[in-house]
Amino acid sequence: MSIHHSILLRYHEVALKGGNRRWFEDRLTLNACKLIRRALGRDTSIEIKRYHGRITLETQWNMQTQAALERVFGLSSFSPMRRVTTDKVAILEAALSAVEQFVHTHKKVPTSFRVKTRRSDKAFSETSMELDRFFGSAIHDAFPEMKVDLVHPELHVGIEIHFKDSFIWTEKFAGPGGLPVGTNSHLLCLMSGGLDSPVAAIQALRRGATAHFIHFYGTPFVGQEALEKVEDLVALVNRYQPDPQPLFVVPFGKIQERIALVTQPKVRTILYRRMMVRIANRLAEKLKIQALITGESLGQVASQTLENLAIINEVSSIPILRPLITYDKDEIIEQAQRWGTYETSIQPALDCCTLFADRHPILKASQGLVQDQESRFPVDEIVQQALEETSSHKVFEKTARE
Amino acid sequence: MNPYRFFDYASTSPCCEQALQTYLEVSKEHFANPSSSHTLGQKAARVIREAREFFASHFQVEPEQVIFTGSGTEANNLAIFGPMLHEVLAKPQEKKQVLFSSIEHASVRNAALSLQDYGVQVERIQVSSLGEITESLFKEQLQKNPSLVSVQTVNQLIGTLIPVEKWAQLTKSISPHTLFHTDAIQALGRVPLPQASSSQIDLLTLSAHKVQGPKGVGALIVLNRSLVRNKKLRPLLWGGGQEKGMRSGTQNPALISSFYQAARIALQNEKALFEHVLKLRDRFKELIFQKGISGVRWNSPEEQHVPHILNLSFLGIPAAPLAGLLEEKKCIVSVGSACHSKKPGPDPVLAALGLPLDVQNSALRISFSSQTQLSDVEVLAEEIAESVKRLGLLLGRPGQQSFKKQKKPHSPP
Numbered sequence: 001m002s003i004h005h006s007i008l009l010r011y012h013e014v015a016l017k018g019g020n021r022r023w024f025e026d027r028l029t030l031n032a033c034k035l036i037r038r039a040l041g042r043d044t045s046i047e048i049k050r051y052h053g054r055i056t057l058e059t060q061w062n063m064q065t066q067a068a069l070e071r072v073f074g075l076s077s078f079s080p081m082r083r084v085t086t087d088k089v090a091i092l093e094a095a096l097s098a099v100e101q102f103v104h105t106h107k108k109v110p111t112s113f114r115v116k117t118r119r120s121d122k123a124f125s126e127t128s129m130e131l132d133r134f135f136g137s138a139i140h141d142a143f144p145e146m147k148v149d150l151v152h153p154e155l156h157v158g159i160e161i162h163f164k165d166s167f168i169w170t171e172k173f174a175g176p177g178g179l180p181v182g183t184n185s186h187l188l189c190l191m192s193g194g195l196d197s198p199v200a201a202i203q204a205l206r207r208g209a210t211a212h213f214i215h216f217y218g219t220p221f222v223g224q225e226a227l228e229k230v231e232d233l234v235a236l237v238n239r240y241q242p243d244p245q246p247l248f249v250v251p252f253g254k255i256q257e258r259i260a261l262v263t264q265p266k267v268r269t270i271l272y273r274r275m276m277v278r279i280a281n282r283l284a285e286k287l288k289i290q291a292l293i294t295g296e297s298l299g300q301v302a303s304q305t306l307e308n309l310a311i312i313n314e315v316s317s318i319p320i321l322r323p324l325i326t327y328d329k330d331e332i333i334e335q336a337q338r339w340g341t342y343e344t345s346i347q348p349a350l351d352c353c354t355l356f357a358d359r360h361p362i363l364k365a366s367q368g369l370v371q372d373q374e375s376r377f378p379v380d381e382i383v384q385q386a387l388e389e390t391s392s393h394k395v396f397e398k399t400a401r402e
Numbered sequence: 403m404n405p406y407r408f409f410d411y412a413s414t415s416p417c418c419e420q421a422l423q424t425y426l427e428v429s430k431e432h433f434a435n436p437s438s439s440h441t442l443g444q445k446a447a448r449v450i451r452e453a454r455e456f457f458a459s460h461f462q463v464e465p466e467q468v469i470f471t472g473s474g475t476e477a478n479n480l481a482i483f484g485p486m487l488h489e490v491l492a493k494p495q496e497k498k499q500v501l502f503s504s505i506e507h508a509s510v511r512n513a514a515l516s517l518q519d520y521g522v523q524v525e526r527i528q529v530s531s532l533g534e535i536t537e538s539l540f541k542e543q544l545q546k547n548p549s550l551v552s553v554q555t556v557n558q559l560i561g562t563l564i565p566v567e568k569w570a571q572l573t574k575s576i577s578p579h580t581l582f583h584t585d586a587i588q589a590l591g592r593v594p595l596p597q598a599s600s601s602q603i604d605l606l607t608l609s610a611h612k613v614q615g616p617k618g619v620g621a622l623i624v625l626n627r628s629l630v631r632n633k634k635l636r637p638l639l640w641g642g643g644q645e646k647g648m649r650s651g652t653q654n655p656a657l658i659s660s661f662y663q664a665a666r667i668a669l670q671n672e673k674a675l676f677e678h679v680l681k682l683r684d685r686f687k688e689l690i691f692q693k694g695i696s697g698v699r700w701n702s703p704e705e706q707h708v709p710h711i712l713n714l715s716f717l718g719i720p721a722a723p724l725a726g727l728l729e730e731k732k733c734i735v736s737v738g739s740a741c742h743s744k745k746p747g748p749d750p751v752l753a754a755l756g757l758p759l760d761v762q763n764s765a766l767r768i769s770f771s772s773q774t775q776l777s778d779v780e781v782l783a784e785e786i787a788e789s790v791k792r793l794g795l796l797l798g799r800p801g802q803q804s805f806k807k808q809k810k811p812h813s814p815p
Contacts, residue, residue: 220723220726221726222722223722257796260796
């Protein structure tokens with residue numbers, strides 16, 4: 001009887017999705033395989049098996065595998081495990097070897113343990129509790145120094161019994177939750193190079209969306225380092241999607257200059273944003289993307305008042321999602337740390353948003369004012385020109401090196 | 403053909419033809435390991451010996467007092483760690499102190515600061531906003547008998563020419579056992595350097611790529627022979643004992659020989675270059691005055707200054723976007739110091755000069771070489787006037803609105 005080393009993937013939200021369930025599971029499996037292969041190498045062999053409410057992957061288990069799976073949205077948790085034929089002797093043998101390995105890695109025998117059996121198939125006549133007791137006493141016989149502790153055991157031996165195969169594991173890692181990337185729509189993220197936009201993008205990925213990226217580059221007024229920082233951030237966000245997406249870069253400094261030459265400083269930030277949204281709309285249309293997403297949060301900076309956001313929304317024909325709208329800075333920082341974008345985001349770089357704009361922007365821009373200001377420069381012509389100058393930057397290579 | 407007009411020669415310079423030719427020839431002909439005893443090795447060793455003898459005779463020292471290194475940074479590190487680690491090991495009980503001027507290059511500053519980890523007390527010599535050392539304050543600091551003082555000959559950002567010989571004499575008169583080091587990387591080929599017979603300076607650092615030599619080679623000139631004789635310098639690199647044990651690692655005869663050629667030419671042309679760049683500088687200043695740009699602040703001193711490096715601020719006009727616009731017009735200038743141009747924000751040396759923040763943020767460094775022509779300077783002045791006007795218009799009146807630096811690390815799109 002052979003023991004197969006494998007990885008057990010668990011998901012819950014996915015399982016709730018009734019009719020679409022199979023499709024969600026397919027996507028989850030595909031994403032897990034892609035992220036594992038990106039971490040371990042394109043030719044890594046992965047054998048997939050599907051069980052009721054579970055997926056198992058037979059592949060290498062190491063730190064990189066763990067890190068890759070921690071980025072697979074849709075996973076609630078996962079465990080490296082032993083897979084054996086559903087047979088009491090085989091299960092017990094695997095359980096004992098799992099305990100031995102635990103002792104080996106932790107270099108000591110745990111003081112206490114418990115066995116928890118879960119049966120999705122009633123292959124055995126005993127109840128789960130009876131099986132717990134059966135396996136528990138056998139393990140206790142082999143390691144008499146371990147006491148049984150049902151409440152706070154140092155070692156948890158998990159056993160899952162399915163129709164043909166059973167799984168035995170001692171370690172369980174939390175997955176990032178959410179829904180598998182690719183089960184929802186495509187979004188275009190406006191990336192600024194700050195803390196907020198990467199967090200917003202990752203939160204959208206976590207709801208199953210696929211993220212595409214656009215950056216408005218303040219060249220020649222800001223240097224290459226500003227663009228490189230955004231590329232680095234996109235690479236970090238791309239780690240969470242099975243298919244990394246390129247960054248669309250719109251040279252924006254000259255546009256800002258054109259606008260600034262003829263408009264009032266206090267409205268410029270809003271005028272810039274309206275131009276960004278218009279350009280992003282056109283790009284989204286070309287890419288068949290249904291919504292924009294930004295890192296804006298209500299009242300965080302003077303220009304982010306509800307009135308101003310409304311004025312910005314006006315020029316968009318598709319929804320603008322703002323997942324951080326109610327977040328305060330500390331919460332955004334916490335999220336950035338959780339998703340690993342914080343360190344890159346806080347690198348100093350000049351930012352184009354405030355270029356040539358007043359330090360005290362208008363709080364409630366009126367439609368009349370904005371329209372008057374926009375009548376002073378050729379909006380459509382500038383948008384058209386910006387699209388022609390937009391280039392796509394591949395950033396996957398950096399991701400692959402992770 | 404390079405389409406740019408380059409005004410950043412203080413950061414580096416392209417290899418001159420002779421240096422490049424020498425590099426290629428020696429690489430081909432004398433590829434053997436100069437430490438090998440066979441003919442080919444000995445020929446390679448001879449190439450190095452010639453270079454060493456050139457520097458030795460220029461500084462009036464014995465060949466063993468010329469230590470070739472892998473960079474100016476390494477030579478500066480050797481000048482700081484060499485004597486100090488020797489001291490620390492020889493007299494572990496004694497308190498030791500190092501002084502360095504607050505406007506030193508990062509390779510001196512950070513090397514000195516890291517000595518704190520060895521229990522060495524490290525102090526800065528304060529300078530005026532023009533980079534001048536105040537005698538009374540310096541004298542006071544010397545009362546503590548520091549083990550080492552390090553003062554650069556020419557400042558890399560504003561071009562101040564520091565009378566290091568005078569400070570070395572003052573140092574020795576107050577504290578005879580204190581070693582005096584000068585980083586002369588920006589001074590080689592610009593101004594005459596000390597010679598051992600008539601100098602109180604003990605250690606002097608050079609780098610090849612600032613004088614149209616190759617990158618990847620520098621030298622520490624130990625003007626004080628007793629340091630070498632009495633083994634008062636501890637090497638940074640240990641191994642096969644090359645450079646008389648002071649710098650192990652197979653030497654690159656091609657780099658060293660190429661450095662020699664570049665330095666030889668630079669020293670030959672020192673006076674001519676000085677006169678040439680003086681003209682360039684004066685013309686540039688004249689043009690900037692003529693353009694009538696308001697809010698110009700010259701950060702470089704009028705006197706005690708090398709004309710090769712000129713630093714100025716257009717108040718209210720942040721340097722980074724200005725440099726960006728100039729780059730569009732194919733003029734390359736430097737913002738802060740090129741070594742960390744990737745990091746936005748002013749160079750710590752600008753802060754050490756005590757310049758107001760808006761002067762720091764708008765500081766532009768322009769540096770000339772023999773390749774710079776009068777016409778280049780005229781184009782630069784023209785483009786600067788244009789760009790300053792353009793940015794001034796966008797930013798509101800110069801001096802009123804300062805460019806928003808990255809205070810908050812983010813700003814959403």
